[in-house]
Amino acid sequence: MADILHRIGVEHSSPKQVYDALTTLEGLSGWWAEKTSGNTDVGGVIEFRFGPGGFDMKVLELDPGRLVRWEVVDGPPEWIGTTVRWDLHQEDDFTIVLFKHEGWREPVEFMYHCSTKWGTFLMSLKQLIETGQGAPDPRDVRISNWH
Amino acid sequence: MADILHRIGVEHSSPKQVYDALTTLEGLSGWWAEKTSGNTDVGGVIEFRFGPGGFDMKVLELDPGRLVRWEVVDGPPEWIGTTVRWDLHQEDDFTIVLFKHEGWREPVEFMYHCSTKWGTFLMSLKQLIETGQGAPDPRDVRISNWH
Numbered sequence: 001m002a003d004i005l006h007r008i009g010v011e012h013s014s015p016k017q018v019y020d021a022l023t024t025l026e027g028l029s030g031w032w033a034e035k036t037s038g039n040t041d042v043g044g045v046i047e048f049r050f051g052p053g054g055f056d057m058k059v060l061e062l063d064p065g066r067l068v069r070w071e072v073v074d075g076p077p078e079w080i081g082t083t084v085r086w087d088l089h090q091e092d093d094f095t096i097v098l099f100k101h102e103g104w105r106e107p108v109e110f111m112y113h114c115s116t117k118w119g120t121f122l123m124s125l126k127q128l129i130e131t132g133q134g135a136p137d138p139r140d141v142r143i144s145n146w147h
Numbered sequence: 148m149a150d151i152l153h154r155i156g157v158e159h160s161s162p163k164q165v166y167d168a169l170t171t172l173e174g175l176s177g178w179w180a181e182k183t184s185g186n187t188d189v190g191g192v193i194e195f196r197f198g199p200g201g202f203d204m205k206v207l208e209l210d211p212g213r214l215v216r217w218e219v220v221d222g223p224p225e226w227i228g229t230t231v232r233w234d235l236h237q238e239d240d241f242t243i244v245l246f247k248h249e250g251w252r253e254p255v256e257f258m259y260h261c262s263t264k265w266g267t268f269l270m271s272l273k274q275l276i277e278t279g280q281g282a283p284d285p286r287d288v289r290i291s292n293w294h
Contacts, residue, residue: 005259094292145156
């Protein structure tokens with residue numbers, strides 16, 4: 001099993017602001033995929049759409065201002081059954097986001113791609129809160145021929 | 148053991164160009180650390196300096212246009228003994244870079260940070276070759292309170 005890890009700090013923000021960007025359709029569509037729909041409550045499924053494909057995430061756990069956990073219930077075969085975990089806490093004037101996409105069965109080339117892509121989307125989340133403007137799909141940062 | 152993985156594609160480039168940016172002091176100082184010195188041959192040690200700290204990398208293996216491998220011989224304790232591997236190949240008009248920083252003993256919080264930071268430095272490498280202008284330290288992209 002292999003995991004993707006990332007850490008960012010969102011300046012001049014509170015964990016509540018970051019939590020809202022991870023748990024509302026408006027927030028999620030501002031940094032990850034403009035086409036985001038579904039139910040963001042625990043047990044609900046959120047549908048993220050990127051051009052032809054996408055991911056369906058079941059909300060496993062919510063602890064306001066501290067923790068968000070999703071399970072991938074539909075999407076690319078490599079993603080199904082993996083989980084995504086967001087831990088939030090405050091340090092000085094930063095909200096620290098610890099991100100973990102865990103449970104990849106094999107470190108396939110697609111995992112390398114997704115690791116870098118998650119990094120750029122986390123920077124998009126940071127920018128959304130710091131500046132009011134993220135870079136969600138389809139305005140996301142292109143990193144390679146795989147987009 | 149845990150690994151950091153990334154994948155980028157450098158557009159309108161050849162593996163040789165990316166290889167040169169990974170194996171010459173001029174190239175390395177254009178995307179990672181402006182203060183880069185040392186010996187870039189196999190068995191040599193390259194010294195990367197970032198403000199007060201830095202990393203010393205011993206060059207383990209070089210296969211022109213295809214592979215670069217380093218071992219961390221000095222730097223933060225979590226890094227010492229880990230290795231960094233760069234695999235290069237061509238796909239269409241992109242040079243694909245598969246990056247692996249392998250052998251972390253534990254997935255400590257610093258590893259989360261380094262994963263995101265490597266992602267931004269890989270984007271700096273891409274920009275250096277695509278535009279002539281990277282974002283090496285001290286002009287690197289700030290991602291958090293840890294820089």
